[in-house]
Amino acid sequence: MPYLVDPRELEALLPGEPPFRADQLHDWLYRTPVLTADEMTNLPEPLREELGPRLWPFTVETEQSADRGTTKKWLFRAHDGMAIESVLMGYSNRTTLCISSQAGCALGCTFCATGQFGFDRHLEAGEIVAQVTYANAWLRRHPIEGSPERVTNVVYMGMGEPLANYRRVRESLRRMIEHIGMSARSITVSTVGMVPGIRRLAQEPWQVNLAVSLHAADDELRSSIIPINKRYPLAEVEAAANEFFESKGRRVSIEWTMLSGVNDTADQARKLAPIARRMRAHVNLIAMNPTPLSLDQPSSRSTIDGFAAVLTDLGVNVTIRNTRGQDIDAACGQLRVRAAT
Numbered sequence: 001m002p003y004l005v006d007p008r009e010l011e012a013l014l015p016g017e018p019p020f021r022a023d024q025l026h027d028w029l030y031r032t033p034v035l036t037a038d039e040m041t042n043l044p045e046p047l048r049e050e051l052g053p054r055l056w057p058f059t060v061e062t063e064q065s066a067d068r069g070t071t072k073k074w075l076f077r078a079h080d081g082m083a084i085e086s087v088l089m090g091y092s093n094r095t096t097l098c099i100s101s102q103a104g105c106a107l108g109c110t111f112c113a114t115g116q117f118g119f120d121r122h123l124e125a126g127e128i129v130a131q132v133t134y135a136n137a138w139l140r141r142h143p144i145e146g147s148p149e150r151v152t153n154v155v156y157m158g159m160g161e162p163l164a165n166y167r168r169v170r171e172s173l174r175r176m177i178e179h180i181g182m183s184a185r186s187i188t189v190s191t192v193g194m195v196p197g198i199r200r201l202a203q204e205p206w207q208v209n210l211a212v213s214l215h216a217a218d219d220e221l222r223s224s225i226i227p228i229n230k231r232y233p234l235a236e237v238e239a240a241a242n243e244f245f246e247s248k249g250r251r252v253s254i255e256w257t258m259l260s261g262v263n264d265t266a267d268q269a270r271k272l273a274p275i276a277r278r279m280r281a282h283v284n285l286i287a288m289n290p291t292p293l294s295l296d297q298p299s300s301r302s303t304i305d306g307f308a309a310v311l312t313d314l315g316v317n318v319t320i321r322n323t324r325g326q327d328i329d330a331a332c333g334q335l336r337v338r339a340a341t
């Protein structure tokens, strides 16, 4: 499977072929990806036939649309049957793909559907990158009206904790930047606060963005909804995020899923404000997407507005995010629900 091979070593897949073949294949895989090997017009027929059935490291199990065709969700099946989900969202100025980095997640956050189902395995770098190239190949055939015809932005906000799969996620970033040709600045790694991973990412040569899923502003509350907080408490997450900011000069964003009666109080907003100011971070508020296995419920719009107002008054930059794809379970934290039920 060509996506499971290091893109610098494609010759190994092409014994007896002239050296330029690897460059041609490289372009079809990364630069101008196509859905089927038949479309790789400059490759000889027998090679196209051989590549055909093993081009993608997964099969497409379902493809769903929402938000009048501007949101698309794929459920892929890896060769061993694991579910991999990606969500494509078209906007006027960008086309964003939300990708998965693990099949499942071991961290068990109470409000997250992925977390409730536990961990199956890490995704390979090639399985992570092929989500992006598949979306690019698909967009060539089915552009989203009014949006860029390529994936312009990638967010690691699908299934899994990217910094718990550091080595493969790092390699997936390298392939997106060096082989697909994406700008590091258009890629965002989202983490629940894996402190060693944040520190390593800060030392990488790329100007990627970091989003930290904070969701609570004191350790007692945070540990009750995000178990890994007991290992990496807030102060350590904050210190690591500051190190990231200092080393990259890129502002970190704080993600805050609004859970009714849990973390949407004025008290939490007042505790969050100094943390956000010290981190020089932008806060994104998003109403929780209800999932069947969680008792948590989304905050009301007026509560979210009130929470945002407290932060603004205390000098914090804040945005209220709209959710996409709720009706097809494509929104944050909902991935894997349908696949498993």
Ligand code: SAH
Residues within 6 Å of the ligand: 111, 112, 113, 156, 157, 158, 159, 160, 161, 162, 190, 191, 192, 212, 213, 255, 256, 257, 286, 287, 288, 289, 290, 291, 332, 333, 334
């Ligand atoms: N593991 C990483 C990235 C994947 S989750 C992380 O936790 O950051 C991506 C985002 O979706 C995180 O901010 C996460 O807190 C959020 N999320 C999880 N469950 C959610 C839900 N039910 N509703 C809204 N956001 C949710």
Ligand code: SF4
Residues within 6 Å of the ligand: 105, 106, 107, 108, 109, 112, 113, 114, 115, 116, 158, 159, 160, 161, 192, 213
């Ligand atoms: Fe894992 Fe992120 Fe879900 Fe927590 S929110 S269980 S870290 S995927």
